[in-house]
Amino acid sequence: MKQRKGSVLRLATPVKVLVQRFAFLALIAATFALMMLGKADVVVLERVRTVAADAIAPILDALSRPAATISEMMDRVHQIAAVDAENARLRAENDRLLNWQHVARQLSAENTQLKSLLNFSPAAAQSFVTARVIADAGGAFVRSLLVNAGEHEGVKKGNAVVTGDGLVGRVVTVGDRAARVLLITDLNSRIPVEIESSREQAVLAGDNTDLPEIVHMADHVTVAVGDRVITSGSAGVFPPGLPVGVVTSVNGSDIRVQPFIEWSRLEYVRVVDFGTNGILLPSIERSPAKR
Amino acid sequence: MYTTFWQRLDTIARRMLPVAVTLLLALFAGVPFHIPGFGEMAPAVVLISIYYWTIFRPDLLPTPAVFAIGLVQDVLTGTPLGVNALVLLLVFAVVLGQRRFFLGKSFLVMWWGFLLIVAGAMAGLWMILSSLDGTIINPLPGVFQGALTVAVFPLLTWVFIRSQQALLRGV
Numbered sequence: 001m002k003q004r005k006g007s008v009l010r011l012a013t014p015v016k017v018l019v020q021r022f023a024f025l026a027l028i029a030a031t032f033a034l035m036m037l038g039k040a041d042v043v044v045l046e047r048v049r050t051v052a053a054d055a056i057a058p059i060l061d062a063l064s065r066p067a068a069t070i071s072e073m074m075d076r077v078h079q080i081a082a083v084d085a086e087n088a089r090l091r092a093e094n095d096r097l098l099n100w101q102h103v104a105r106q107l108s109a110e111n112t113q114l115k116s117l118l119n120f121s122p123a124a125a126q127s128f129v130t131a132r133v134i135a136d137a138g139g140a141f142v143r144s145l146l147v148n149a150g151e152h153e154g155v156k157k158g159n160a161v162v163t164g165d166g167l168v169g170r171v172v173t174v175g176d177r178a179a180r181v182l183l184i185t186d187l188n189s190r191i192p193v194e195i196e197s198s199r200e201q202a203v204l205a206g207d208n209t210d211l212p213e214i215v216h217m218a219d220h221v222t223v224a225v226g227d228r229v230i231t232s233g234s235a236g237v238f239p240p241g242l243p244v245g246v247v248t249s250v251n252g253s254d255i256r257v258q259p260f261i262e263w264s265r266l267e268y269v270r271v272v273d274f275g276t277n278g279i280l281l282p283s284i285e286r287s288p289a290k291r
Numbered sequence: 292m293y294t295t296f297w298q299r300l301d302t303i304a305r306r307m308l309p310v311a312v313t314l315l316l317a318l319f320a321g322v323p324f325h326i327p328g329f330g331e332m333a334p335a336v337v338l339i340s341i342y343y344w345t346i347f348r349p350d351l352l353p354t355p356a357v358f359a360i361g362l363v364q365d366v367l368t369g370t371p372l373g374v375n376a377l378v379l380l381l382v383f384a385v386v387l388g389q390r391r392f393f394l395g396k397s398f399l400v401m402w403w404g405f406l407l408i409v410a411g412a413m414a415g416l417w418m419i420l421s422s423l424d425g426t427i428i429n430p431l432p433g434v435f436q437g438a439l440t441v442a443v444f445p446l447l448t449w450v451f452i453r454s455q456q457a458l459l460r461g462v
Contacts, residue, residue: 020354027358028380034373039423045372052366056318060367063322071324135321135367140332140413140432141420144369145323180369187424208429266323 050175053146057178060134061148068267128272129153134178143186143208149271150175160272166243166260167191167231168269179271184244184259185212193244194232195223201232204244204257211248214255223250229257239274305462308454309344309351313360316340321367332432334440336447337364338412341379342405343451345386346393348459357383371423378415382408398445406441413437 037045079086131149149155151174161168161181169183170191182189189206193214202217214223227247233240245259294302316336324333337360344352361376368375386393386408393401413433421428 024354024380024384027354028377030358031361031373031377031380034376035371035419035423038371038373049366049372052362056363056366059318060321063318067322067324133323136323136333140436141417141428142369146321146367146369182369187426187428208432 046173050150050173050178053173053178053180054150054175057134057146057148057150057175060146061132064132064134127154128270129155130268130270131155131179132268133266141208143183143189143206144169144172145181145183145266146178147181147269147271148178150177150179152176154273155179155271156273160238160242160274161269162242162272163261163266163269165262166245167238168261168266170238171271181269183263185210185263191238191244192232192234193229194240195221195247196228196230198223198227201234204229210263211256211258212245214247214257217255223247223255225250302462305458306351308458309340309348310353310356310360312451312454313337313340313344313352313356314363317360317364317367320364332435332439334443335409335412335436336440336443337379338382338409338440339405339444339447340451341382342386342408343448345383346390346401347451347455349387349390351459352383354380354383370420374416374419374423377419378412381415382412385411398448401448402441402444405444409437409440 034045129149131147131153133145134148135146147161155171155174157171157174159171161171167184169181169186169189171179172182173180183206184191184204185206185208187206187208189204189212191204192201193204194201198221200217200221200223202214204212205215206212214229217223225247229244229247231238231240231242231244243260245257247255248258249256316339320333320336341352341357341360357379358376361374361379362372364370364375364379365372389404393404413436417428417430417433
């Protein structure tokens with residue numbers, strides 16, 4: 001009896017090793033197959049991706065809440081310490097904003113009058129969804145995040161993602177309950193922009209650093225540090241006029257922009273459907289569906 | 292020996308520890324912590340987990356699980372599907388081949404070995420992503436991430452040792 005068990009074991013071990021080796025090689029081959037399919041933009045794979053993200057989304061949502069609570073509590077402590085100075089600052093700001101509100105009301109009224117005179121057709125109505133950021137920038141080599149709103153909430157591929165500060169990025173994949181946002185700093189992000197003061201068109205290209213670069217700008221244009229950069233609305237990707245950032249350095253053709261967004265503080269974002277349907281021109285969008 | 296249903300269930304639950312811990316770490320790594328610059332440099336804790344369990348309990352870390360954990364990471368971080376899975380599988384294979392060397396060695400030797408593994412893994416990740424993107428990605432964030440990962444290795448390893456002693460003794 002004892003001997004028989006031994007002989008079975010002696011036979012079983014090499015077979016087991018062989019099976020394990022084969023499984024390992026098969027899985028390695030599977031990773032390569034996945035990468036190749038991903039490179040070829042297979043629709044099924046994107047579907048798998050979004051389904052998987054959907055499945056993970058509730059877990060991530062739950063996990064991200066304690067982290068958010070802790071950072072909120074720390075903020076609260078800071079605020080209490082500075083409440084007096086903050087109050088004075090807010091009063092001053094309120095005065096200033098009331099002035100602006102007055103101006104804005106006047107301009108709005110004037111604008112409606114002038115539009116009615118011109119028979120102007122207004123831009124498509126926008127709708128938006130507010131979403132929580134549930135997963136952060138993807139490690140060292142990718143700039144993207146997951147939000148907890150998807151098709152169910154009306155999010156569509158190509159929607160602009162903004163906060164009160166400015167443009168965050170663009171929705172690249174949509175699941176039922178979650179969507180992935182490609183940040184404007186990602187290597188694959190190309191955004192048609194213009195310099196606010198001169199209205200010169202260019203493209204804002206991310207390169208995984210915090211300061212995306214301005215490319216495809218006409219040679220004769222001069223750009224100065226401090227110029228504001230906004231979306232241009234060309235190519236129909238985003239509506240015109242969304243604030244993007246400020247030019248921080250100009251070295252010959254190397255023009256860098258500091259986005260208005262403070263990436264580490266992103267907690268809630270607005271996913272806005274501007275009715276542009278996310279038409280992405282291949283010449284500008286190198287690989288919109290990759291990520 | 293006669294084992295009851297509950298004993299068997301208990302054993303199964305305990306034997307799932309390495310995979311469960313690694314999966315949990317993969318999920319945690321994606322949670323936004325709202326610390327400036329942390330997203331790019333957050334330590335690759337999954338690598339530590341894979342390294343540790345491959346050396347001490349490879350029987351509880353099946354190859355398909357390593358593959359699946361890599362895919363979860365890909366979905367979470369937005370890297371092309373298969374990239375992290377490939378890196379983790381290669382790390383798993385390399386460490387498995389060298390585990391006899393690490394067993395019974397001092398902690399410093401293990402730490403040194405991990406440094407080499409992280410360097411290899413980050414370089415691999417960088418090369419795969421660069422070639423998939425067709426450009427040369429700035430490798431610097433990867434270097435920082437690797438350094439931070441090596442720095443938190445002792446802390447996480449301590450937790451693993453304690454949990455192995457507490458839950459996996461004789462299982």
